[in-house]
Amino acid sequence: MSAMLLASDISIRFGGVQALKDVSFDVSEGEVFAVIGPNGAGKTTLFNCLTAAYRPDSGSITFRGKSLNGVRRRDLAGMGIARTFQNLGLFDQLDAAENILLGRHNAMRSGFAAAALRLGSARREEREHRERVAEIVDILGLGAQLGVPSALLPYGARKLIEIGRALAMDPTLLLLDEPVAGLNREETGRMAEIISEIRRRFSTTILLVEHDMGFLMRLADRVLVLDYGRPIALGTPAEVQSDPAVVAAYLGTEGFV
Amino acid sequence: MIDFIRLLVAGLSLGSVYALIALGFVMVYKATGILNFAQGGLLMLGAYLAQYFINGVGLTFWFALPVAMLVTGLVAMLLQRLVFDRLLSHPAFTVIMATWAVLIVLEQVPPTLFGYDFLTMNDPFGLNIVDLGAVPVFTIDLWTMAFAGIAVGSLAVFFFGTRIGLAMRATASDPEAAIAQGIDPRLIHATAWFIAGALACIAGVMLGGGSRLVSPELSQIALRAIPAVILGGLASPIGAVVGGLLIGIAEVLTATWAPSMVPWMGKNLHLVMPYFLLVGFLMLRPQGLFGKAASGRV
Numbered sequence: 396m397s398a399m400l401l402a403s404d405i406s407i408r409f410g411g412v413q414a415l416k417d418v419s420f421d422v423s424e425g426e427v428f429a430v431i432g433p434n435g436a437g438k439t440t441l442f443n444c445l446t447a448a449y450r451p452d453s454g455s456i457t458f459r460g461k462s463l464n465g466v467r468r469r470d471l472a473g474m475g476i477a478r479t480f481q482n483l484g485l486f487d488q489l490d491a492a493e494n495i496l497l498g499r500h501n502a503m504r505s506g507f508a509a510a511a512l513r514l515g516s517a518r519r520e521e522r523e524h525r526e527r528v529a530e531i532v533d534i535l536g537l538g539a540q541l542g543v544p545s546a547l548l549p550y551g552a553r554k555l556i557e558i559g560r561a562l563a564m565d566p567t568l569l570l571l572d573e574p575v576a577g578l579n580r581e582e583t584g585r586m587a588e589i590i591s592e593i594r595r596r597f598s599t600t601i602l603l604v605e606h607d608m609g610f611l612m613r614l615a616d617r618v619l620v621l622d623y624g625r626p627i628a629l630g631t632p633a634e635v636q637s638d639p640a641v642v643a644a645y646l647g648t649e650g651f652v
Numbered sequence: 653m654i655d656f657i658r659l660l661v662a663g664l665s666l667g668s669v670y671a672l673i674a675l676g677f678v679m680v681y682k683a684t685g686i687l688n689f690a691q692g693g694l695l696m697l698g699a700y701l702a703q704y705f706i707n708g709v710g711l712t713f714w715f716a717l718p719v720a721m722l723v724t725g726l727v728a729m730l731l732q733r734l735v736f737d738r739l740l741s742h743p744a745f746t747v748i749m750a751t752w753a754v755l756i757v758l759e760q761v762p763p764t765l766f767g768y769d770f771l772t773m774n775d776p777f778g779l780n781i782v783d784l785g786a787v788p789v790f791t792i793d794l795w796t797m798a799f800a801g802i803a804v805g806s807l808a809v810f811f812f813g814t815r816i817g818l819a820m821r822a823t824a825s826d827p828e829a830a831i832a833q834g835i836d837p838r839l840i841h842a843t844a845w846f847i848a849g850a851l852a853c854i855a856g857v858m859l860g861g862g863s864r865l866v867s868p869e870l871s872q873i874a875l876r877a878i879p880a881v882i883l884g885g886l887a888s889p890i891g892a893v894v895g896g897l898l899i900g901i902a903e904v905l906t907a908t909w910a911p912s913m914v915p916w917m918g919k920n921l922h923l924v925m926p927y928f929l930l931v932g933f934l935m936l937r938p939q940g941l942f943g944k945a946a947s948g949r950v
Contacts, residue, residue: 446832469831469836471834472832472834486825487826488821493818497830503815564834
């Protein structure tokens with residue numbers, strides 16, 4: 396297994412706050428890699444650096460040997476990097492299928508004019524994309540929710556649609572920002588099953604930011620623990636869980652099993 | 653009754669023009685968050701261009717109209733690329749003032765090129781009248797409604813049946829999430845401005861054709877579509893169409909009935925009628941008929 400994503404010595408500062416300090420890690424092809432930490436540890440900042448929303452003050456991030464420095468956010472989809480949003484980035488008026496179809500935007504080859512004029516080749520292509528969407532809807536078990544604007548669906552279903560949209564991109568790297576935040580126990584279990592299923596079916600490399608340690612225990616191959624912007628542990632879930640520095644950082648914090 | 657049907661047709665025709673202009677406002681607002689006051693300048697430019705393609709180049713009306721729509725749309729795209737895309741991160745007020753400045757510049761371009769005299773469109777409609785049952789109506793009024801209907805239908809197919817249309821709806825809903833799908837916001841903005849320009853051109857041609865003339869005053873008429881936009885809701889294409897038709901009918905009925913019913917209001921009450929409705933709606937239902945309450949930037 397070779398490193399697909401390589402972050403070395405990332406540091407970023409906002410005014411007087413050192414949000415990240417010398418964070419380094421690598422994610423291997425096919426791995427499920429988790430970043431955890433208490434609130435304010437720098438998880439979201441790190442996620443924003445990986446999705447080209449922030450540019451680190453120093454350090455570098457490379458994806459398959461290509462630097463992400465200077466890459467525009469909208470180019471990530473074309474590179475095979477899909478993401479979800481912590482507070483959901485769904486298109487509220489659109490239903491599950493349309494939301495997921497938008498994940499295929501980048502994969503659609505037919506040009507602007509052909510798409511606008513609905514030429515034959517563009518139609519055929521669209522049909523293929525719709526078939527792929529139907530397959531994803533099936534995997535996620537969203538069939539019963541079709542035709543309903545996503546804004547009206549339960550939060551758990553909306554989270555799944557967002558994962559489906561990311562999946563529709565056929566990503567090589569899937570970045571999930573707190574996939575189980577706001578979900579109940581049952582929905583969290585379902586999400587864990589779905590992520591395992593994605594990994595099994597498509598061998599997608601997954602990086603997820605989370606603070607539900609119980610959820611990660613079953614799922615992640617390796618875990619990076621951040622505290623006050625600094626990496627304090629990196630290893631298998633079992634290793635980091637027994638690490639004294641991690642226990643100290645989390646002491647008294649609920650949700651850490 | 654016959655009189656009323658005639659008034660209704662005239663009102664729906666004027667309303668169709670307002671609907672086209674209002675749709676242009678809504679397109680640009682939804683895609684970019686900009687309230688584009690330069691729309692009137694585009695409308696006037698479109699009318700002058702069509703007039704030029706007919707009288708200067710010698711194209712038939714049916715060929716001159718699409719060519720003029722194309723050129724007006726491209727001019728609108730150029731404005732977006734050169735001016736408005738560079739102002740996107742600026743406060744809404746700054747951008748609105750910039751659209752106003754662009755309007756004033758645009759208004760001077762056609763008279764400079766084609767002179768300040770009033771020009772005839774030489775369209776095939778002229779003063780022709782057709783009998784609708786027993787009711788005589790202007791041919792151009794029926795064509796205006798037909799064009800508006802075709803435009804609205806095409807836009808519906810575009811937005812609900814094509815990939816770019818879907819991408820535009822996605823961008824209007826959540827620009828950040830749309831970017832994460834690889835959708836280029838500049839392409840979306842350019843498309844919205846092009847559509848707004850092409851719609852303004854149809855409106856200008858129908859306003860400058862028939863019994864009327866092509867003149868610099870055309871630009872002012874676009875401002876009367878703003879009440880239509882507010883009435884329908886700034887972010888609602890359906891609202892723009894309904895609001896446009898309502899304002900058109902209100903204006904025509906006021907023009908006919910007010911002089912005899914409320915003579916002390918003078919003869920031009922119909923010209924301010926849309927603005928009465930505008931103020932009334934802003935006070936009673938600021939989100940419009942079809943809008944949702946509370947939105948971000950104006």
